[in-house]
Amino acid sequence: xxxxxxxxxxxxxxxxxxxxxGILLGWLLFAIxxxxxxxxxxxxxxxxxxxxxxxxxxxxxESITTAFNYLQTHAPNASSWNINLPSNRSLALEIWYREPAxxxxxxxxxxxxxxxxxxxxxxxxxPSNIANLIxxxxxxxxxxxxxxxxxxxxxxxxxMLIAIISGAVTHKKIFSDFFTFxxxxxxxxxxxxxxxxxxxxxxxxxxxxxxxxxLLVGTIMPFAGYGIYKSGAPARTNAQLTTNAAxxxxxxxLNDINKMIIKAKTVWNFQxxxxxxxxxxxxxxxxxxxxDNFSDKDTYLAQSSRGGRSLQFDALSLKLxxxxxxxxxxxxxxxxxxxxxxxxxxxxxxxxxxWLLFISGILGTLMVATGLILWVVKRLPKRRKxxxxxxxxxxxxxxxxxxxxGLSIAFGASFWLNRILPFDLPNRADWEAKGFFIIWFITLxxxxxxxxxxxxLQQLFLATFIYISIPLLNALTGGSSMWHNILYGKINxxxxxxxxxxxxxIYGTALxxxxxxxxxxxNKTSTxxxxxxx
Amino acid sequence: xxxxxxxxxxxxxxxxCKSKQANTKADISAKLKHTNLWNYRLNIILxxxxxxxxxxxxxxxxxxxxxxxxxxxxxxxxxxxxxSIMLAFLLQVITxxxxxxxxxxxxxxxxxxxxxxxxxxxxxxxxxxxGLAI
Numbered sequence: 186x187x188x189x190x191x192x193x194x195x196x197x198x199x200x201x202x203x204x205x206x207g208i209l210l211g212w213l214l215f216a217i218x219x220x221x222x223x224x225x226x227x228x229x230x231x232x233x234x235x236x237x238x239x240x241x242x243x244x245x246x247e248s249i250t251t252a253f254n255y256l257q258t259h260a261p262n263a264s265s266w267n268i269n270l271p272s273n274r275s276l277a278l279e280i281w282y283r284e285p286a287x288x289x290x291x292x293x294x295x296x297x298x299x300x301x302x303x304x305x306x307x308x309x310x311x312p313s314n315i316a317n318l319i320x321x322x323x324x325x326x327x328x329x330x331x332x333x334x335x336x337x338x339x340x341x342x343x344x345m346l347i348a349i350i351s352g353a354v355t356h357k358k359i360f361s362d363f364f365t366f367x368x369x370x371x372x373x374x375x376x377x378x379x380x381x382x383x384x385x386x387x388x389x390x391x392x393x394x395x396x397x398x399x400l401l402v403g404t405i406m407p408f409a410g411y412g413i414y415k416s417g418a419p420a421r422t423n424a425q426l427t428t429n430a431a432x433x434x435x436x437x438x439l440n441d442i443n444k445m446i447i448k449a450k451t452v453w454n455f456q457x458x459x460x461x462x463x464x465x466x467x468x469x470x471x472x473x474x475x476x477d478n479f480s481d482k483d484t485y486l487a488q489s490s491r492g493g494r495s496l497q498f499d500a501l502s503l504k505l506x507x508x509x510x511x512x513x514x515x516x517x518x519x520x521x522x523x524x525x526x527x528x529x530x531x532x533x534x535x536x537x538x539x540w541l542l543f544i545s546g547i548l549g550t551l552m553v554a555t556g557l558i559l560w561v562v563k564r565l566p567k568r569r570k571x572x573x574x575x576x577x578x579x580x581x582x583x584x585x586x587x588x589x590x591g592l593s594i595a596f597g598a599s600f601w602l603n604r605i606l607p608f609d610l611p612n613r614a615d616w617e618a619k620g621f622f623i624i625w626f627i628t629l630x631x632x633x634x635x636x637x638x639x640x641x642l643q644q645l646f647l648a649t650f651i652y653i654s655i656p657l658l659n660a661l662t663g664g665s666s667m668w669h670n671i672l673y674g675k676i677n678x679x680x681x682x683x684x685x686x687x688x689x690x691i692y693g694t695a696l697x698x699x700x701x702x703x704x705x706x707x708n709k710t711s712t713x714x715x716x717x718x719x
Numbered sequence: 720x721x722x723x724x725x726x727x728x729x730x731x732x733x734x735x736c737k738s739k740q741a742n743t744k745a746d747i748s749a750k751l752k753h754t755n756l757w758n759y760r761l762n763i764i765l766x767x768x769x770x771x772x773x774x775x776x777x778x779x780x781x782x783x784x785x786x787x788x789x790x791x792x793x794x795x796x797x798x799x800x801x802x803s804i805m806l807a808f809l810l811q812v813i814t815x816x817x818x819x820x821x822x823x824x825x826x827x828x829x830x831x832x833x834x835x836x837x838x839x840x841x842x843x844x845x846x847x848x849x850g851l852a853i
């Protein structure tokens with residue numbers, strides 16, 4: 186956009202669009218990207234937050250027996266049972282069930298518990314909701330209505346998609362940019378860093394942003410299907426969960442479940458049963474779904490909502506009624522949707538793919554961060570000419586520090602809060618969430634009160650310290666140490682602690698780089714001024 | 720002597736060219752200074768509003784219309800719905816980029832409004848009279 190209204194080239198106009206779509210929603214996009222990236226380790230964060238579960242190890246057989254007996258005793262009339270078995274992504278034996286609906290209408294209350302498979306008792310864990318908070322913040326923010334939150338995130342996602350495409354159009358030499366990094370060159374270095382991270386993560390960012398829009402379509406475009414559906418969108422097909430006391434029979438039995446698992450393992454080559462879902466238990470309509478952690482091509486073409494393969498059996502006849510591997514009925518359009526949504530949610534991913542997704546997420550987050558910093562660096566010469574800092578520039582500086590370093594501190598500090606807050610504090614989980622936002626707000630105040638460079642240095646130092654200290658904190662406050670995790674193969678705890686250390690390394694590098702550039706500048710100044718420094 | 724004279728002439732010509740260039744640059748900057756900044760800002764605000772609301776309406780209309788066309792051509796409803804929303808999102812992105820690339824604001828407003836209206840009318844007619852909506 187030119188101020189004189191003259192026509193300009195596509196690259197120039199896209200550059201303008203890229204700058205302003207980026208800067209106006211950059212902070213929100215950073216938060217969405219940051220929380221989304223950590224959501225790839227949502228289960229792992231949740232396990233970390235419950236140190237009582239760190240030392241438990243159970244076999245599959247004893248876990249199933251304990252969970253089944255517990256559900257049969259405590260919730261025989263529930264409309265559904267779910268058993269989450271310990272796996273590479275989850276330490277705990279967790280059950281949850283839905284109580285029968287009051288008066289036969291709607292859905293009943295939802296209850297969950299962690300079980301000790303050896304004693305069969307419930308494990309009382311500290312209430313913590315940080316993993317869920319981070320995950321939900323990613324797509325519906327916090328403290329506002331869900332619909333409004335999703336609308337805002339949907340709008341930001343659309344802006345992100347525009348920024349990605351216009352950014353790609355702006356680049357003349359997109360592939361040579363990937364291999365170009367010129368350090369110690371001020372604005373040029375920031376631009377190179379922005380380009381390199383953007384080009385590296387471009388396919389990931391495009392798919393993740395586009396699939397984000399597809400996932401939110403029900404909220405952001407409620408009338409997109411008005412032309413073919415009177416309601417505006419296809420009806421959701423929820424399984425009918427009803428119980429009928431008159432036809433109460435024990436189905437399935439523990440023996441039946443074991444038979445189904447043997448069948449799944451022998452016929453379908455299931456490697457590790459990760460979850461068992463029983464709908465309408467103890468009725469003639471009972472259905473048992475067995476899930477595996479492993480996904481193959483057919484699985485994620487056929488479904489995207491659940492990770493891993495699944496087999497559904499009729500509880501009475503033990504016949505197979507549905508298989509996730511059957512993608513013959515899934516159309517090409519739905520296969521495309523399932524694949525892109527599958528990548529976004531990453532539920533199918535094993536350890537290596539999950540790490541790849543996490544690293545791609547970090548690259549995307551760095552792309553947004555470098556873009557935000559570039560905006561400030563680019564305007565430094567203009568500010569020097571003016572001799573003052575315009576208020577808008579100062580605001581961007583403050584928001585940059587608190588959005589990038591501040592959010593990182595708040596997230597790292599929530600791990601500390603998890604261990605510092607008293608176990609029996611009323612509404613403990615809420616206080617964890619409040620603590621997260623209070624710390625984030627404090628970083629904003631700090632950034633506004635301290636000199637720009639100092640605020641970066643101090644906040645990056647704090648972030649580095651917090652992230653490095655988390656594995657140690659875990660070992661000292663009842664959780665398992667990294668050494669114990671390596672010895673006993675607790676991959677999920679290792680994943681989260683290594684991920685935190687990777688981030689500590691990134692913050693530490695940024696801090697070291699800033700300190701070094703500061704030293705170089707002061708050395709240059711002292712050389713120029715000579716004896717004046719005395 | 721002739722060469723020296725020629726060089727002098729060339730130098731004089733260069734200096735006059737430079738001063739002319741400087742004059743034209745000064746003119747341009749003066750013109751820029753006189754350009755109405757508020758007009759520019761208003762232009763940006765209008766484009767932004769069209770980009771947000773206009774393209775949203777266009778995307779919904781386009782999603783509905785393309786879904787109907789797909790259903791007419793025998794594609795399953797759910798597939799038509801999903802394919803059309805994916806297409807609509809891409810169309811919205813391209814339209815927003817065009818809005819900020821094009822110089823003529825009136826043309827932008829006209830194209831977005833007319834195309835959204837035409838598609839919306841077509842969707843309504845097909846949904847109501849052809850009975851495509853179930």
